[in-house]
Amino acid sequence: MSKRIGEILAVSGVYVTIEVDPSISDLHVRYSGKTYTIGQPGSYLIVDRGHDKHLILVTTIRKSRWSPSQNIEEISSQSVKEGLPKGNFPYLPKQPDLIDRTLIDGILVGTIIGQKFEVGVTHLPVVGDNVSIALRSHLSIALAPEKERSTISIGTFVDSTIPVHLDMDDLLGKHVAIVGTTGCGKSYTVARLLHEVIANYSGANVIVFDLHGEYRNCFSSCNHVRADQLSLPAWLHSFDSLFDLCADLSNQFNIHNQRWAFRDGIFKLKQRYCEEILKDSKLANNIDLDSPIPFNFQHLLNYLKNLNNETIDYSNDKPAYAVAGEHDLFKELIEYKAKEARKIAGGVLNGELDRLVLRVESRYKDPRYAFMFQYAEPKKGDLEELVRKVTGFVLESPLPITAYDLSYLPSETVGTVVATISRIIFQTHFLSKRRESVPTLIVYEEAHNYISHKGRGAYGDAREAAERIAKEGRKFGIGLFIVSQRPSELSETLISQCNTFLCMRLANSVDKNHVSSLLPDSMSNMIDILPILPRGHVLAVGQATKMPIRIAVTKIDNENHKPDSDDPPFGEKWKEEIGKRVIPDIAKICDKWIRSEKPDSEAKPDTKKKPSVSSK
Ligand SMILES: Nc1ncnc2c1ncn2[C@@H]1O[C@H](COP(=O)(O)OP(=O)(O)OP(=O)(O)O)[C@@H](O)[C@H]1O
Ligand SMILES: [Mg+2]
Numbered sequence: 003m004s005k006r007i008g009e010i011l012a013v014s015g016v017y018v019t020i021e022v023d024p025s026i027s028d029l030h031v032r033y034s035g036k037t038y039t040i041g042q043p044g045s046y047l048i049v050d051r052g053h054d055k056h057l058i059l060v061t062t063i064r065k066s067r068w069s070p071s072q073n074i075e076e077i078s079s080q081s082v083k084e085g086l087p088k089g090n091f092p093y094l095p096k097q098p099d100l101i102d103r104t105l106i107d108g109i110l111v112g113t114i115i116g117q118k119f120e121v122g123v124t125h126l127p128v129v130g131d132n133v134s135i136a137l138r139s140h141l142s143i144a145l146a147p148e149k150e151r152s153t154i155s156i157g158t159f160v161d162s163t164i165p166v167h168l169d170m171d172d173l174l175g176k177h178v179a180i181v182g183t184t185g186c187g188k189s190y191t192v193a194r195l196l197h198e199v200i201a202n203y204s205g206a207n208v209i210v211f212d213l214h215g216e217y218r219n220c221f222s223s224c225n226h227v228r229a230d231q232l233s234l235p236a237w238l239h240s241f242d243s244l245f246d247l248c249a250d251l252s253n254q255f256n257i258h259n260q261r262w263a264f265r266d267g268i269f270k271l272k273q274r275y276c277e278e279i280l281k282d283s284k285l286a287n288n289i290d291l292d293s294p295i296p297f298n299f300q301h302l303l304n305y306l307k308n309l310n311n312e313t314i315d316y317s318n319d320k321p322a323y324a325v326a327g328e329h330d331l332f333k334e335l336i337e338y339k340a341k342e343a344r345k346i347a348g349g350v351l352n353g354e355l356d357r358l359v360l361r362v363e364s365r366y367k368d369p370r371y372a373f374m375f376q377y378a379e380p381k382k383g384d385l386e387e388l389v390r391k392v393t394g395f396v397l398e399s400p401l402p403i404t405a406y407d408l409s410y411l412p413s414e415t416v417g418t419v420v421a422t423i424s425r426i427i428f429q430t431h432f433l434s435k436r437r438e439s440v441p442t443l444i445v446y447e448e449a450h451n452y453i454s455h456k457g458r459g460a461y462g463d464a465r466e467a468a469e470r471i472a473k474e475g476r477k478f479g480i481g482l483f484i485v486s487q488r489p490s491e492l493s494e495t496l497i498s499q500c501n502t503f504l505c506m507r508l509a510n511s512v513d514k515n516h517v518s519s520l521l522p523d524s525m526s527n528m529i530d531i532l533p534i535l536p537r538g539h540v541l542a543v544g545q546a547t548k549m550p551i552r553i554a555v556t557k558i559d560n561e562n563h564k565p566d567s568d569d570p571p572f573g574e575k576w577k578e579e580i581g582k583r584v585i586p587d588i589a590k591i592c593d594k595w596i597r598s599e600k601p602d603s604e605a606k607p608d609t610k611k612k613p614s615v616s617s618k
Contacts, residue, residue: 005134022104038135044552046136049127058108061527109524111549119144157555173546174481181489182506187538189565206402213448215409216565224403230410235377241291250357260358267305271297296380301332312349313338370412417461424467431478441479450488472499490516502544508532
């Protein structure tokens with residue numbers, strides 16, 4: 003049988019319509035011992051023009067009824083003239099006058115010239131050009147990795163075993179989003195990609211924000227960091243985020259007083275560090291409020307309490323201490339003289355900082371915020387040590403992946419942690435030599451939870467930090483990998499800066515339309531296949547792929563290297579007899595709950611083996 007399936011019926015820009023040869027009514031073509039099903043959305047066809055072959059991506063297939071001899075009006079008027087009523091449809095032509103025609107709509111994605119594939123089309127096909135099935139040899143040329151480009155493969159083209167290569171620089175350097183409903187395989191795909199990274203790029207630097215601790219045991223070469231055990235001292239945070247966390251924002255009339263005192267305390271403490279520890283008085287006079295200069299948080303609290311209790315002696319306009327002598331507003335809590343009519347009055351902020359002091363103190367004592375407020379007395383070299391750890395650029399035995407397990411954190415602190423780590427990574431790259439230093443990929447798992455468009459407070463902070471990377475990160479060597487089941491809830495800036503989309507099953511029309519609005523118009527028909535994509539199938543669109551393509555993600559053979567995200571086995575567990583079921587240990591759970599503890603990590607055995615990566 004011939005590989006020809008029909009001819010071009012219409013061309014409009016990148017859109018083409020093909021009429022299938024009426025002899026192929028069952029839409030199956032046998033060629034060279036293989037049966038090809040034609041017209042499936044997501045498959046490919048070839049416009050065969052000899053040396054140059056256009057590659058068409060099929061988006062729609064439809065049947066239409068048509069009269070070969072006359073148009074419908076002619077037939078209808080003829081039927082009326084003949085006075086032959088035909089059931090309820092007197093104006094429709096008689097059945098024998100009509101024939102079925104199968105039409106395929108598609109988009110032109112590129113041209114195969116000899117053994118090379120070029121994205122785009124120089125000369126458009128014309129009406130009447132022959133269209134044939136795309137053979138494996140055509141697809142192998144089209145999907146071959148480009149020489150001299152670094153590529154990565156996460157799977158094969160769904161209709162064959164040809165691996166699909168994604169361009170590393172375009173994929174990771176210009177941000178990528180992976181979207182799909184829960185359980186469709188996003189985390190699995192991320193794990194697949196990162197296993198490939200570990201296997202092929204030994205000098206990689208990837209930071210993963212793991213919201214549910216799914217990647218805890220997944221990678222052999224990974225520095226797994228429990229975010230609650232990480233110290234991100236208060237001095238590392240921006241002034242605004244620290245103030246938002248500590249101040250009483252409900253009292254608008256008092257905010258300026260709180261801000262002044264908070265600002266003044268931090269500024270003076272940072273100056274003191276420059277003078278006393280760094281012995282750099284020039285720096286002390288030139289610091290920025292947001293400079294990452296360590297200070298002791300307990301000293302800030304003392305200062306605020308002292309200001310709030312301060313009394314002034316009228317006679318000399320100096321602070322009125324109960325015990326005479328020199329006092330340090332920061333290092334000690336000072337006892338002031340009680341107010342006295344006509345002699346001792348309250349200081350400028352006396353009683354004005356009650357709420358601020360209360361909030362700062364409660365934050366300081368809150369075990370959930372211990373990672374931020376409880377730290378040892380700052381010393382020289384603190385910043386360098388911390389930045390090395392956070393960015394993954396440690397000197398001794400660096401690992402390609404640093405995964406921050408956010409699952410141990412109370413939910414209200416997740417935004418703060420993500421914002422701070424993101425900011426440190428950005429600042430490190432911003433200040434390093436462009437292009438010379440190692441680029442970093444940041445994976446935001448379940449990003450809609452902490453980088454949503456409606457995030458406020460700490461979550462607004464995380465959004466701002468991530469948006470800055472989305473907008474400027476490329477220039478400084480940072481790529482983003484956004485993973486989300488609710489793309490419509492994500493920050494607009496973040497998602498619109500992604501140049502590659504890995505779309506998985508997406509049934510919700512709001513999310514589907516949102517993704518559709520971010521893709522080229524020509525892809526709008528393809529988006530309709532998203533609700534029926536099987537688990538583990540990806541529709542890859544954008545800069546990292548030469549053409550829109552459906553990928554079946556390759557299986558991860560080693561059970562231990564899969565993310566810890568299996569579906570709950572309802573059927574199996576519910577069949578067990580009442581007495582034999584494993585029910586939650588409620589006493590233990592209540593105890594943990596009371597103590598604000600988190601679940602134990604369920605370590606899978608044998609996690610330190612080398613990753614085994616298979617091809618399908
Ligand atoms: N390509 C694949 N091959 C085999 N199994 C897969 C594949 N993709 C996903 N799975 C399985 O499907 C289940 C769900 O996958 P995964 O956790 O990656 O979904 P998800 O999209 O990240 O869901 P959520 O949004 O809830 O985090 C897991 O048990 C995983 O092992
Ligand atoms: Mg997941």
